[in-house]
Amino acid sequence: MKFDRVLQYSQAYNFYQWVSRRRGPEPGVVYLTQRRVYILPTRPGLIFGVALILMLIGSINYNLSLGYVLTFLLAGVGVVSILHTFRNLVHLYVSGGRASPAFAGDPAHFQIVFENRRDFPRHSLELACGRATARCDVPAQRHSTVELALKTEKRGWLPLPRVTLDTRFPLGLVRAWSYVQPELSALVYPRPDAALLPAPESDSDAGDAVSTGTGTDDFAGLRSYSTSDSPRHVAWKASARSETLLTKVFAARASSELWFDWARLPAAMGVEARLSRLTRWVLLAEERGLRYGLKLPDKSVPLGEGFPHRERCLRELALYHG
Amino acid sequence: MAETRSGPALPFAPLATLVAACVLAVAPHAQWLAAWVSLGAAALLAWRVVVTVRRGILPPRWTLVLLTLGTVAGVFLSYRTIMGRDPGVTLLVMLLFLKLLETRAARDVFVVAFLVYFVALANFFYTQSIPMAALTLLTVTAATTALVGFSAPQRRLADDLSTAGRLLVQASPMMLLLFFLFPRVQGPLWGLPQDAYTGVAGLSDTMSPGTISALSLSDAIAFRVKFEGAPPPRGQLYWRGPVLTDFDGRTWRVSLPQLRRAMSIEAFGTPIDYEVTLEPHNRNWMFALEMPTRLPPNARLTSEYLPISLSPIRSRIRYEVRSTPQFVMRSGAEPGDLSAALRIPGVVNPRARTLAAEWRASLSDDVAIVRRAIDFFRGSRFEYTLEPPLLGRDSVDEFLFDTKQGFCEHFASSFVFLMRAAGVPARVVTGYQGGDTNPVDGYMVVRQADAHAWAEVWLADSGWTRVDPTAAAIPVRVELGITAAAPAGAPLLMRSGLDWLKRARNEWDALTNQWNQWVLGYNPERQLEMLSRLGMKQPSWETMTMTLFWSVGGVLLLVALWLLRGVRPEDAVLRAWLRFCNKLERMGLKRSASEGPLDYARRVSARLPAREAMVHAIAALYVELRYGPAADAASIARLKQLVRDFRP
Numbered sequence: 016m017k018f019d020r021v022l023q024y025s026q027a028y029n030f031y032q033w034v035s036r037r038r039g040p041e042p043g044v045v046y047l048t049q050r051r052v053y054i055l056p057t058r059p060g061l062i063f064g065v066a067l068i069l070m071l072i073g074s075i076n077y078n079l080s081l082g083y084v085l086t087f088l089l090a091g092v093g094v095v096s097i098l099h100t101f102r103n104l105v106h107l108y109v110s111g112g113r114a115s116p117a118f119a120g121d122p123a124h125f126q127i128v129f130e131n132r133r134d135f136p137r138h139s140l141e142l143a144c145g146r147a148t149a150r151c152d153v154p155a156q157r158h159s160t161v162e163l164a165l166k167t168e169k170r171g172w173l174p175l176p177r178v179t180l181d182t183r184f185p186l187g188l189v190r191a192w193s194y195v196q197p198e199l200s201a202l203v204y205p206r207p208d209a210a211l212l213p214a215p216e217s218d219s220d221a222g223d224a225v226s227t228g229t230g231t232d233d234f235a236g237l238r239s240y241s242t243s244d245s246p247r248h249v250a251w252k253a254s255a256r257s258e259t260l261l262t263k264v265f266a267a268r269a270s271s272e273l274w275f276d277w278a279r280l281p282a283a284m285g286v287e288a289r290l291s292r293l294t295r296w297v298l299l300a301e302e303r304g305l306r307y308g309l310k311l312p313d314k315s316v317p318l319g320e321g322f323p324h325r326e327r328c329l330r331e332l333a334l335y336h337g
Numbered sequence: 338m339a340e341t342r343s344g345p346a347l348p349f350a351p352l353a354t355l356v357a358a359c360v361l362a363v364a365p366h367a368q369w370l371a372a373w374v375s376l377g378a379a380a381l382l383a384w385r386v387v388v389t390v391r392r393g394i395l396p397p398r399w400t401l402v403l404l405t406l407g408t409v410a411g412v413f414l415s416y417r418t419i420m421g422r423d424p425g426v427t428l429l430v431m432l433l434f435l436k437l438l439e440t441r442a443a444r445d446v447f448v449v450a451f452l453v454y455f456v457a458l459a460n461f462f463y464t465q466s467i468p469m470a471a472l473t474l475l476t477v478t479a480a481t482t483a484l485v486g487f488s489a490p491q492r493r494l495a496d497d498l499s500t501a502g503r504l505l506v507q508a509s510p511m512m513l514l515l516f517f518l519f520p521r522v523q524g525p526l527w528g529l530p531q532d533a534y535t536g537v538a539g540l541s542d543t544m545s546p547g548t549i550s551a552l553s554l555s556d557a558i559a560f561r562v563k564f565e566g567a568p569p570p571r572g573q574l575y576w577r578g579p580v581l582t583d584f585d586g587r588t589w590r591v592s593l594p595q596l597r598r599a600m601s602i603e604a605f606g607t608p609i610d611y612e613v614t615l616e617p618h619n620r621n622w623m624f625a626l627e628m629p630t631r632l633p634p635n636a637r638l639t640s641e642y643l644p645i646s647l648s649p650i651r652s653r654i655r656y657e658v659r660s661t662p663q664f665v666m667r668s669g670a671e672p673g674d675l676s677a678a679l680r681i682p683g684v685v686n687p688r689a690r691t692l693a694a695e696w697r698a699s700l701s702d703d704v705a706i707v708r709r710a711i712d713f714f715r716g717s718r719f720e721y722t723l724e725p726p727l728l729g730r731d732s733v734d735e736f737l738f739d740t741k742q743g744f745c746e747h748f749a750s751s752f753v754f755l756m757r758a759a760g761v762p763a764r765v766v767t768g769y770q771g772g773d774t775n776p777v778d779g780y781m782v783v784r785q786a787d788a789h790a791w792a793e794v795w796l797a798d799s800g801w802t803r804v805d806p807t808a809a810a811i812p813v814r815v816e817l818g819i820t821a822a823a824p825a826g827a828p829l830l831m832r833s834g835l836d837w838l839k840r841a842r843n844e845w846d847a848l849t850n851q852w853n854q855w856v857l858g859y860n861p862e863r864q865l866e867m868l869s870r871l872g873m874k875q876p877s878w879e880t881m882t883m884t885l886f887w888s889v890g891g892v893l894l895l896v897a898l899w900l901l902r903g904v905r906p907e908d909a910v911l912r913a914w915l916r917f918c919n920k921l922e923r924m925g926l927k928r929s930a931s932e933g934p935l936d937y938a939r940r941v942s943a944r945l946p947a948r949e950a951m952v953h954a955i956a957a958l959y960v961e962l963r964y965g966p967a968a969d970a971a972s973i974a975r976l977k978q979l980v981r982d983f984r985p
Binding site: 046074084087095098 | 443444447451454455457458461462465469470473477481484485487488489490491492500501504505507508509510511512515516519522523651652856857858859860893896897900901911931
């Protein structure tokens with residue numbers, strides 16, 4: 016235990032833990048201490064070193080005093096730039112922001128927030144996580160938010176993997192980097208398939224026939240807005256004229272209530288295919304402004320409409336454990 | 338197409354800065370390299386500018402390959418080789434612009450910037466003057482600014498410039514330490530190319546009419562002298578150079594210098610100690626006042642009393658000499674030497690021979706003949722001019738009896754001819770006569786324009802004796818110097834009458850001298866000298882390396898502290914808080930990761946009611962210091978004290 020605490024102060028040990036991915040995500044704000052910023056020369060930096068050695072040999076061979084001056088000045092610039100690159104990254108506060116949900120296959124956006132409490136700006140910070148990269152500057156005494164778009168494959172929670180944070184500012188001769196893994200997860204919904212909306216079950220609930228397929232709903236008139244109405248159906252132009260919010264009423268809408276039931280899908284469909292189909296229906300129903308409910312083997316979501324309702328249905332679909 | 342392959346176009350401002358750096362680095366080379374190089378470089382540059390401004394497409398690879406091959410061919414045609422200094426520099430310059438034409442991505446940018454550094458270094462092959470140093474600093478600043486610009490493309494150019502300036506300023510202490518402490522090695526490490534030392538002015542080992550007058554048009558500095566005491570009077574300032582014995586009727590040549598023979602100098606009078614800083618002239622001889630009695634360790638005296646170095650002088654050197662103004666030279670007077678000093682070509686100059694024969698017949702001894710000849714030069718009305726009329730085959734006759742216009746080489750040459758014709762062994766000595774003391778730093782400056790030629794005759798009683806026929810005919814040349822003797826021909830800046838110009842030149846000369854002494858002349862010897870003066874006992878490369886290591890380390894530490902300054906207070910607050918959390922953790926009250934300080938304090942005080950006030954005080958103070966406005970030192974100290982005293 017005590018030994019472990021001593022080890023925490025070792026840069027090499029920290030580095031080993033990051034590289035072998037033994038470190039888990041860190042909640043809250045991460046402070047980039049000097050111990051967790053690593054630094055090594057880049058390829059141009061190594062070439063620069065070789066060039067300096069050649070210049071030194073030339074100066075010695077031709078007895079060029081100013082050659083020595085130039086070589087040593089450039090060597091000084093190279094060494095000082097190491098400190099500048101290090102300073103550009105160290106003592107930065109990093110935390111997770113929002114992670115927006117996505118459908119499987121689409122990129123999920125993870126926000127990472129940088130806070131620079133020092134009185135100089137940080138330039139050209141580059142983030143890399145898998146194939147996703149992003150770049151940002153953090154002005155002095157300011158926050159900056161940057162988004163990483165990560166590819167998603169499976170539904171469910173997608174935790175943010177280890178993010179490599181690096182910078183080569185100011186000369187590009189050395190690279191300082193650090194690993195951070197803010198505790199941040201995005202919800203990945205099942206990927207919707209391309210099915211059409213089913214016909215409502217006349218026996219499940221009272222209701223008239225609903226147009227299926229591609230036909231547009233008939234516009235039936237306007238009524239005053241109630242908070243459960245989807246913003247999509249607000250008649251903005253008419254509202255502007257009449258001073259109160261008005262909602263467009265569609266003929267089909269008033270009369271349609273749909274239940275999307277896991278059990279009623281064809282028996283041949285697998286778990287993921289069913290989830291994809293149900294997801295598609297939820298999206299279509301919400302788009303049309305219908306009232307709909309969801310029935311899964313272990314859970315059901317009652318009839319409803321609007322964005323929060325959609326989110327709730329999608330969340331159940333994403334986290335379904337068969 | 339090129340654009341899609343290489344990704345986004347390079348940002349404009351850094352690219353423009355990089356191009357400016359290339360121009361600054363290459364511009365001085367235009368004076369030294371072949372004309373087609375400058376034209377070719379300008380054409381490639383124009384191409385790149387047009388492509389950038391019009392957002393056109395850079396040339397394809399095969400064009401560049403053809404251009405590169407063309408460049409190599411051009412270098413070979415110009416220089417007949419591609420090895421050596423000038424061909425190397427030419428290739429480097431062309432390579433820089435070809436690379437610029439190929440610069441599409443960040444990778445190329447680094448190559449161009451590094452090539453700029455190389456080309457800037459190559460300028461120092463030709464000159465290491467103060468203006469060149471200033472230009473190089475400008476070049477390096479531009480190239481560094483461009484690199485900064487490419488690593489942060491969205492910034493303004495002024496910010497890039499200030500970052501680059503900061504880097505250079507912070508690098509300069511390390512540069513100074515390295516410059517003074519890096520163990521110096523005397524180059525060259527290997528053989529230098531043949532053309533490494535062309536184009537240096539100075540005396541040569543032959544003299545024909547016009548040789549020295551051509552040199553007199555140059556106000557380039559031959560050497561500088563610092564006297565320990567007061568400088569001797571101008572009339573004694575004869576700086577001995579090559580001694581010319583062989584004459585073919587027109588040209589005087591040195592005979593082979595002989596080192597191994599016994600030398601003897603009888604010297605009287607007060608010795609003069611002084612230090613000479615000699616400009617490189619690619620010859621072996623070193624200059625000293627007549628007559629050097631103590632030479633620097635790496636110099637030898639020839640049988641003609643000329644101090645020479647064992648290798649050609651190819652970089653500015655400094656040496657200490659002691660001379661004695663009164664002396665007798667008796668060496669170099671063996672029968673072979675004397676007969677060589679009497680030889681004249683058979684048929685030329687009949688009138689001079691007749692005159693000499695008359696002197697020999699009428700006068701009893703050599704001393705009288707010499708005196709008579711001096712009277713002859715003094716009595717005839719000779720004119721001293723840098724532009725004497727051209728002389729034919731009997732050059733001595735024509736000068737002595739017809740034109741009577743000449744420069745010191747005419748006087749010396751005619752006098753020695755007369756002496757030899759009269760049977761008195763004689764020879765020509767070239768060197769410098771005079772020198773001006775710069776009132777700014779007290780150094781005496783001897784210029785190429787002070788080049789001079791005089792004569793020596795062998796007299797049985799007094800050995801080789803100096804006779805300056807120019808001084809006899811034109812006394813003003815030796816008493817007041819070349820500018821007084823031939824005002825119209827002297828270099829502009831050496832003429833009198835332009836006092837402010839002269840003063841400005843003195844200031845500049847003194848500055849250049851300091852630069853030469855301390856920057857350019859900082860060689861292994863001067864390094865040892867300076868380090869011992871600074872108190873380093875027995876400086877060696879080991880001690881220098883150790884000193885360098887620690888001092889550079891110290892300087893870097895200071896720069897690092899300066900760069901990372903201001904992080905302390907915040908750190909202290911956090912550290913105190915973590916220490917507090919650690920104390921509680923040992924009690925089994927670990928703070929969960931998502932728990933804020935105040936929530937944690939609430940939970941802890943529920944478990945430790947006795948410490949409630951203390952815990953809340955610490956948490957509140959921590960929150961205030963960490964998230965409130967700027968933390969003051971007293972509050973931080975209080976937090977630390979509270980945490981230290983806290984016993985759960």
